Amino acid sequence: MQRQLYGERHPLVADTLINLGAIQFQRGHYSEAERFNRQALDIVQSWYGKDHPETADTMTILAQALTYQRRYDEAATLLEQSLAILEGTYGTVHPRVAFALNELGNVAIRQGKLDDAEAYFSRVVDIYRSVYGDQHYQISLAQSNLAGVYVKRKEYVRAERLFREALQRYSKTLPADHLNVGITRIRLGGALAGQHRYAEAEVESLAGYKILMKKTSPSVGWLQAARNDLVEEYNALNEPEKAAKFRSELAKSGGEVPAVATRD
Numbered sequence: 486m487q488r489q490l491y492g493e494r495h496p497l498v499a500d501t502l503i504n505l506g507a508i509q510f511q512r513g514h515y516s517e518a519e520r521f522n523r524q525a526l527d528i529v530q531s532w533y534g535k536d537h538p539e540t541a542d543t544m545t546i547l548a549q550a551l552t553y554q555r556r557y558d559e560a561a562t563l564l565e566q567s568l569a570i571l572e573g574t575y576g577t578v579h580p581r582v583a584f585a586l587n588e589l590g591n592v593a594i595r596q597g598k599l600d601d602a603e604a605y606f607s608r609v610v611d612i613y614r615s616v617y618g619d620q621h622y623q624i625s626l627a628q629s630n631l632a633g634v635y636v637k638r639k640e641y642v643r644a645e646r647l648f649r650e651a652l653q654r655y656s657k658t659l660p661a662d663h664l665n666v667g668i669t670r671i672r673l674g675g676a677l678a679g680q681h682r683y684a685e686a687e688v689e690s691l692a693g694y695k696i697l698m699k700k701t702s703p704s705v706g707w708l709q710a711a712r713n714d715l716v717e718e719y720n721a722l723n724e725p726e727k728a729a730k731f732r733s734e735l736a737k738s739g740g741e742v743p744a745v746a747t748r749d
Contacts, residue, residue: 496539499528503546510550511664513705519550538581541570545585548592553706557592564589580623583612590630599634606631622658622665625651629669632676641679648673667696671711678714683721690714703738 487498506521526543533539544567551560568585575582590605609627617623632647648669655666674690677683694711701708712731719728 494528494531496529496532499525499532499543502528503543506546506550510553511700512702513553514702515550515553519547519554522547522550536570536573538571538574541567541574542581542584545588548588552588552591552595555595557596561589561592564592578612578615580612580616583609583623583627586612587627587630594630594634594637599637603631603634606634620654620657622655625654625658625669626665629665629672633672636672636676636679639679641676644676645673645680648676662696662699664697664700667693667700668707669693670696671707671714674718675710675714678718678721681721683718686714687718687722690718703734709735709738 487495487501491497502521502525506518506525509515509517509521522543526540526547529537529543530540544563548560548563548567551557551563564585568582568589571579571582571585586605587609590602590609593599593602593605606627610624610631613621613623613627628647628651632644632651635641635644635647651669652666652673655663655669659666670689671693674686674688674693677686677689690711694708694715697705697708697711712735715731716728716735719725719731
């Protein structure tokens with residue numbers, strides 16, 4: 486309808502392409518998300534120009550899809566360009582700047598650059614607190630990603646504290662079955678398993694697994710993480726039949742474990 490009304494290369498067409506890409510991204514279909522996002526970027530860049538914040542945001546969205554295909558250098562190049570445009574437009578403290586920083590953190594953590602990832606995610610937390618106060622759900626998204634750095638460092642107690650704080654804030658701002666609640670419960674389960682607190686970990690991992698099974702593709706990376714954790718947890722709890730169920734699911738599916746994406 487938009488193409489009929491406005492033509493092939495109108496910003497409203499680009500907005501809808503971005504939304505179609507977001508649906509594919511949440512399903513774990515990253516190459517499809519990339520396809521929609523590249524079409525959108527071509528339209529936005531030709532309409533607004535190369536140095537416009539709308540172009541920068543679309544670069545960031547495209548970079549997300551590249552990150553989850555492990556094309557880190559391509560993603561980082563786009564994100565650095567996006568960040569430069571956004572900081573030049575809005576300064577260093579703005580939600581759109583935080584969006585680009587968050588994705589740079591996602592690239593860094595996957596490349597094992599944990600100090601860089603910590604710095605990026607810490608900036609994101611500070612920006613959202615400065616802009617929104619302390620009770621906005623975006624702070625929880627950023628805290629969860631920062632906690633993910635601590636999990637990589639095996640600082641599980643430190644990670645647990647941030648995951649629990651994020652969930653407490655979510656309880657006031659999001660439905661209990663929201664996708665981001667499910668992801669954070671899975672991540673908390675992993676942090677508890679890292680401390681060998683398997684009974685507590687199983688509660689969180691299973692709750693997050695059930696939420697995501699209703700919300701996304703069975704092969705998405707966070708479900709893979711939950712299955713891995715549940716196999717470990719049920720083995721530790723001497724419940725081999727339950728462990729076998731999730732081991733069987735793992736054998737049938739595959740996927741990379743992503744960090745949470747934030748978007749203002």
